[in-house]
Amino acid sequence: xxxxxxxxxxxxxxxxxxxxxxxxxxxxxxxxxxxxxxxxxxxxxxxxxxxxxxxxxxxxxxxxxxxxxxxxxxxxxxxxxxxxxxxxxxxxxxxxxxxxxxxxxxxxxxxxxxxx
Amino acid sequence: xxxxxxxxxxxxxxxxxxxxxxxxxxxxxxxxxxxxxxxxxxxxxxxxxxxxxxxxxxxxxxxxxxxxxxxxxxxxxxxxxxxxxxxxxxxxxxxxxxxxxxxxxxxxxxxx
Numbered sequence: 001x002x003x004x005x006x007x008x009x010x011x012x013x014x015x016x017x018x019x020x021x022x023x024x025x026x027x028x029x030x031x032x033x034x035x036x037x038x039x040x041x042x043x044x045x046x047x048x049x050x051x052x053x054x055x056x057x058x059x060x061x062x063x064x065x066x067x068x069x070x071x072x073x074x075x076x077x078x079x080x081x082x083x084x085x086x087x088x089x090x091x092x093x094x095x096x097x098x099x100x101x102x103x104x105x106x107x108x109x110x111x112x113x114x115x116x
Numbered sequence: 117x118x119x120x121x122x123x124x125x126x127x128x129x130x131x132x133x134x135x136x137x138x139x140x141x142x143x144x145x146x147x148x149x150x151x152x153x154x155x156x157x158x159x160x161x162x163x164x165x166x167x168x169x170x171x172x173x174x175x176x177x178x179x180x181x182x183x184x185x186x187x188x189x190x191x192x193x194x195x196x197x198x199x200x201x202x203x204x205x206x207x208x209x210x211x212x213x214x215x216x217x218x219x220x221x222x223x224x225x226x227x228x
Contacts, residue, residue, distance in 0.1 A: 004159075033215070042203070043160070043218035056215065091159045102148030102167070103207070103214050107159025 002026075006092050006108035013082055014116055021077040021111045025094030032075050033095075033105065034067055036088040043091065049075065050097055082115045089113070120204045125223040134191040136222050138204030141185045149180060149187045152203045154221070160203060164189065191224075199226045 005024040013019050025032050030051045035043040045059035049069040060066070064082075069075040079086055089112050093105040121139040128134045140149070148167055152160035164171060166178040166187070177190040191198055203221040207214050 035218070042220040045215055045217065048215050059215075093159065097214075102150060102165045103216065104150065104162045104165060105152075105160070105216055107161070109157070110159055 004092055004094055004106050004108035006090075006111050008111060009109065010112045010114075012114045012116065015084060016081055018078065018080045019082055019113065021079075021090050021092075021113070023075045023077070023092030023094075023108060025073065025075070025092070026106055027073075029094035029096055029106070030072065031095045031097035031103075032069055033093045034075070034077050035091045035093070037091060037110070038088045046077070046090075079113075082113075084115045087113055087115045120206060120219060122202075122204050122219070122222045124220065125225070127225050127227065128194055129227050130195055131193050134194050134198070134224060134226075136189045136191075136202055136204075136224070137186055138189070139186045140204070140206045143184050143206050147206045149178065149184075150205045150216075151176070151178065151189050152205070152218070154201045154203065160218070163202075194224075194226045196226050196228065198224065200224060 004026055007022045011019055032049040034046040036046060037043050047060055047067045048056040064080045067077045089110040091107055091110045093107045095103050095105050148165055150165040151163050153163045154160040164173055164176050164178045166180050168180050171178045179188040201221040201223050203218050205216050
């Protein structure tokens with residue numbers, strides 16, 4: 001597709017369940033980011049993938065959160081044993097990550113996660 | 117990482133020019149300045165980026181003074197559809213080790 005695609009667009013789950021959120025970045029983009037955004041707040045960085053390098057996981061809020069990126073393309077964010085405070089919009093972005101040029105991120109529309 | 121400061125909110129009216137200023141006193145020599153726009157229920161959208169002086173595209177203009185410690189996003193003749201949150205970011209020339217940091221942005225409300 002032409003843009004970043006995220007699925008599902010909405011996810012309602014019960015507390016304690018595991019959820020998987022998917023991101024399809026723009027073809028050819030080597031960098032992929034996950035953020036989350038609570039209502040009325042800014043974006044909170046979660047994790048960053050760049051090419052074949054080890055991901056930067058410094059933003060993950062707990063060990064219940066994990067992410068992988070297969071084949072340098074599709075990424076899945078997994079939240080285990082979900083808690084109500086995990087409710088937020090989860091946003092994925094990708095970029096070309098060209099050295100010496102300013103970064104421009106392209107975002108998906110996000111997954112609205114609601115934990116009941 | 118360079119920290120940015122911008123107003124939390126602004127109000128304007130249709131047809132007016134809106135200027136949103138962002139302070140970034142500790143911007144690094146090779147940092148770019150990038151602005152994003154976010155509508156409700158959508159991810160942020162890139163609108164403009166610059167390094168120095170002035171940049172203009174079909175959406176906005178970006179003014180950067182010589183010391184680069186601030187920048188001003190200018191939206192000409194705003195309409196109701198320009199109501200959104202605008203984020204100012206600095207960084208991004210490292211080509212692979214840059215993690216964009218989004219603050220709370222500036223919530224612009226355009227009134228009829």
